[in-house]
Amino acid sequence: MRHETIDLIFDAAVEVFAEYGFERAKVDDIAMKAGIAKGTIYYHFKSKEELFVALMNEGLEKMLDHARTEMEQAEPPREQLRRMLAAQVRFLIGHGTFTKLLLTEVWGSKERQQAFRSRIRQYIDLIEQVLRRGTEQGIFHLTHPNETAASIFGAVGVAVLHTIYRCQDQSEQMEAEIPKIIDTLEHLLFNGITA
Structure with missing residues (x-):
């Protein structure tokens, strides 16, 4: 299950980073695009x-x-x-x-x-x-x-x-x-x- 969650996060993150650039991308946007809670991202990664x-x-x-x-x-x-x-x-x-x-x-x-x-x-x-x-x-x-x-x-x-x-x-x-x-x-x- 963990790997599927990370794949979801990566798929969403690549789109958000590409659309907004690293500086303007928000973890909230990544979470929303992935359909998961922001806390789930921070569970796997300490920071953007x-x-x-x-x-x-x-x-x-x-x-x-x-x-x-x-x-x-x-x-x-x-x-x-x-x-x-x-x-x-x-x-x-x-x-x-x-x-x-x-x-x-x-x-x-x-x-x-x-x-x-x-x-x-x-x-x-x-x-x-x-x-x-x-x-x-x-x-x-x-x-x-x-x-x-x-x-x-x-x-x-x-x-x-x-x-x-x-x-x-x-x-x-x-x-x-x-x-x-x-x-x-x-x-x-x-x-x-x-x-």
Whole structure:
């Protein structure tokens, strides 16, 4: 029962935080949207900040698991990177409200920054591992794999966020954009922009 209640809280919280932003969101609004008493939220989370951190950590963990699953289905580093990139795009498009929060709200307070750095770092480390393997095998030519991994993570996030805002509330159109985003990012990553 506890997990169902937390899922209700998270579902309501992601909508309220996305609609009002972290600062203006109220626990009362989250409780009302979830159809539970405000005290139930405070039973599970000490504060709005703790709720937000837990919500974002769960989303990032799901995204990381999704990317790992995709990566493990391929062997060569190039294909692993391709699968991770596609998995991140699909996950972020499929969780548009979470994506807006991730890329607009998580950098607010110092506490939030510290809480998310470790999760985002795990994701970037996963990308970096693939880049290093590919470099060792002569597939990639990189001098700064850490910075490249962070750049890939950021490029995917911003490309998806751009699509989410451009296709506002048109989920079919967003779904149709997924192959174009993946193709564009793959081309940029593997071929660059020079002729």
